[in-house]
């Protein structure tokens with residue numbers, strides 16, 4: 647059965663063995679299992695802390711949290727009542743429909759509209775759709791943001807937001823390297839300036855590691871990048887998501903995270919495509935679509951290195 651719903655989860659199964667699980671809470675992908683050409687046995691590609699709350703009591707520590715309408719601490723005047731990373735990851739979404747179900751892949755669409763609890767802290771009219779597509783070696787996630795300020799209730803007004811996929815990629819944090827980020831400008835959130843702002847830097851490394859506490863926001867990243875480690879790797883291709891966040895707390899910051907399992911920071915790297923420097927803006931009635939495609943198809947070449 648390619649698409650099942652049970653206990654607030656949507657479960658996707660591909661005929662060739664890959665699978666994905668999405669919580670309606672936060673539209674959070676909490677599992678993606680995929681094989682590679684030489685090793686078709688699907689392996690878990692995402693990290694979810696064993697201490698993560700999966701009951702809707704707080705955002706999931708792991709998987710792919712959906713970040714909207716703000717990244718990090720809110721700065722936009724319309725977002726000031728929101729918590730860190732906005733509300734999308736902590737609201738319960740609705741299953742709308744199966745978009746595709748064939749040999750090529752399985753795709754579902756979840757939606758989120760305003761609720762009294764959202765309206766109490768965010769009064770802009772919006773509609774979100776989150777489309778997850780599972781193929782044999784790929785998982786793609788698309789966030790569709792629609793500015794619905796075209797009704798009599800809301801005067802037409804632009805919608806300004808940030809959006810990001812907060813991917814917890816399962817990888818040995820001591821060995822993972824991310825390419826190609828060399829010569830990009832980034833903000834280092836681990837070294838705030840005296841005024842509390844992140845320090846601006848130029849990336850000089852060809853492969854970026856996370857062996858020490860890392861919280862970097864790269865501006866104008868390339869549309870495709872990869873993470874590699876001995877015996878594994880993942881490719882990420884993006885559309886509209888012009889920025890990239892790389893985060894691993896290591897023990898320095900990870901030991902202070904209440905829902906982080908012991909030494910969990912050793913098992914993942916957050917590689918987070920987003921639109922987070924400045925704000926995306928859409929006119930009334932328009933829709934913005936940010937997409938990422940995660941792929942294991944090239945992992946075999948790394949396995950033979």
Ligand code: TA6
Pocket residue numbers: 705718730731812835861891893916918
């Ligand atoms: O994406 C990196 C980051 O902004 C870090 O600064 C850290 O706060 C991380 O997100 C996790 O945030 P959370 O609100 O999920 O604890």
